[in-house]
Amino acid sequence: MKKKGIIILIVVLLVLAGAAGAIYYVLHNKKASNEELVYATKISDLNGGYDLTESRYMGTVESQEVKGVNRDSDKKVKELYVKEEDEVKAGEVLFEYDTESMELQLRQLELELTSINNNIATLNQQIASLTTEKAAAPAEEQLSYSAQIQNLQAQVNQANYDASAKQLEIDRQKLSMENTKVVAPMDGIIKTINENNSTSSSDDDSSNSNSDNGSDSTSNAYITIMAKGDYRIKATASELTVRSMSEGQSMIIRSRVDDSTWTGTVTKIDLEHPDNGNNNDYYMSSGTTATKYPFYISLDSTDGLMLGQHVYVEADYGQGDVKEGLWLDEYYIMQEDDGAYVWAENAKGYIEKRKVELGEYDENMMRYQILSGLTEDDYIAYPEDRVKEGMKVTHNYEDVVIDDTVEDATGGDSLYDDGYTDDGSVDGYTDDGILDDGSINNIDDGANTDGIDGSVEEAAPQDESAPDSDSEVVQ
Structure with a gap:
């Protein structure tokens, strides 16, 4: 009996010891789990x-910029100073008009103006004579004199109009004679010279140029000039980012298939001609639209690039050094x-x-x-x-971020603050340089994020109970 009591006591002690250990384990783990x-x-x-x-933007490799220079069909080319394949600088004289025929035209216009002015003087003399005669004429003849005077005044008005129009022609001819030398609108190489080309004087521009590469606007030009270099990069940026760029800005071009990179400089930002692609306007997740504008990059080297190749473009702030x-x-x-x-x-x-x-x-x-x-x-x-x-x-x-929410001072839930500000930017790329696929990805300790063509920003961890942000964006 005594032995049985000892056994029971030992069992009770073991149970109590196990319970104490369990309680200690639970309390210890709870304390550890509550440690911030x-x-x-x-x-x-x-x-x-x-x-x-x-920020990254989508870009495409294309042939260099081409500009066309027209000539005036009303003028005769006196001398052509360039030939195909010549290298020219912006402002260099390409050809010169013959001023001899232009001087003859000017003299003819001046003679016509003199004749008009003489006719006006004659008409005014006739009006003055009839006015004098009308004053001495009997009443029954007053109406006849008035009709003659009004007719002459109408002729004077028409003659004054003709004189003004003729003076404009003279001024235009004089200006044309001053601009007899047509210069190159940009640095480049003379691609073609079309002897059959001509434009009317109303369309003439001493540096008339069209920057649409290979378009009909240059195919009929008198002289076409192609910028030096094999290729350039054409990229697009949205209205939200394009104004932060500037001509002369250094850029990095990255291959989409490997680690190849190139460098270049922004040579043109075209704010006058929005991109003509089907996605000219794209819809952001907020429902607003933004327009894309093209910009062009001159490359320091084109080795390894192919015409039509798609690349990524980003501003060079020294991140590659x-x-x-x-x-x-x-x-x-x-x-x-x-x-x-x-x-x-x-x-x-x-x-x-x-x-x-x-x-x-x-x-x-x-x-x-x-x-x-x-x-x-x-x-x-x-x-x-x-x-x-x-x-x-x-x-x-x-x-x-186990719970993603912490109690604020008022007792309400607030998003866990990891030091980053969510300004609405999202991870992902579009072909206009703006992130708009609606997805938000957490950033893990600075690891690489393989995003494409758009601004990438560190985002705060998102509440697991929040709606799924991977919403489709309609372009």
Whole structure:
């Protein structure tokens, strides 16, 4: 009996010990699960990632720009100064009109104007004579004199009109004689000279040109000039982004099938002629429309490019340059009175405020060189307001967005703040350089995002309960 009691006591003690262990385990795990985490990214991953603030546009390889120069059919070409395949500079004289025949025309016009003015003087004399006679004439003849005077005044009015029109012809002829030399509208090579071409004087323009490459507008021109180089890039940008571009801006051209790149310069932004493609206007997710405008890039090299090839185009801010040392985006750095700091993970896995020494600043890429305080193997966190020293660090982004919502000061739900602002931009590319496929993708610690032809921005983690944002955008 005594032995049986001992056994029962031992069983009870074991049960109590197991219950205590279970309670400790649950409480310990609950405490651990309630511990607030901060997500940190490895610096080498940040520096290896593509610049997600960069905008890309769709482009196509095409032959160089061609402009046509017409001649006036009312004028005779005195001398042609160029021949096919000649290289010319903008402003260089292409041909000159014969002024001898133009001078004869001017003299003829001046004689006709003199004759008109003489006729006006004669008519005015007749009017003055009839007016005098009318004053002395009997009453029954007054009506006859009035009719004659009115007829002469009408002839004077018509003659004055003819004189004004003739004077305009004279002025136009004199101006035409001053512009006897026709110059090249751009640098390039003389592609063709069409001796049978001519235009009326009303259509004449000393630098009349058409930039539509290979179009009918240049096929009948007297002289066609093709810009130097084998190819150029034609791309389009929406009205929302095209005005941020400028002629002379450096650009990077990227292949769509491999890692090949080329460089070039924006030579023309055509705001007068929106793109004539079927998708001239495209619909954004907000329901508004935007118009696409073409811009053109002159290439530094065309090696490896093919006519008609589709490429990606982006502004060159130096993102392709390999810099020595460690560089960090400025938004990770906290500038304070006593120096610069970053939130970095310490050896125990907790976040700490670490002082760093800054070197050069890259204005284009908005990055600082880090001289000391960090290495590429360190993990750093974005300086959110919620980050406090001593918080546990995680390298798994999903650990900090399990619920995606946190209680705000009023007790309501608000989207988890990861330091990024959602301005409505979405990931994805369209052929006009604007993101509008409606999809929003989370960005994982600076890893590469293979987006196409549009602005790519880091977006805040989205609430799992939010509606699916992969909505179709009608172009």
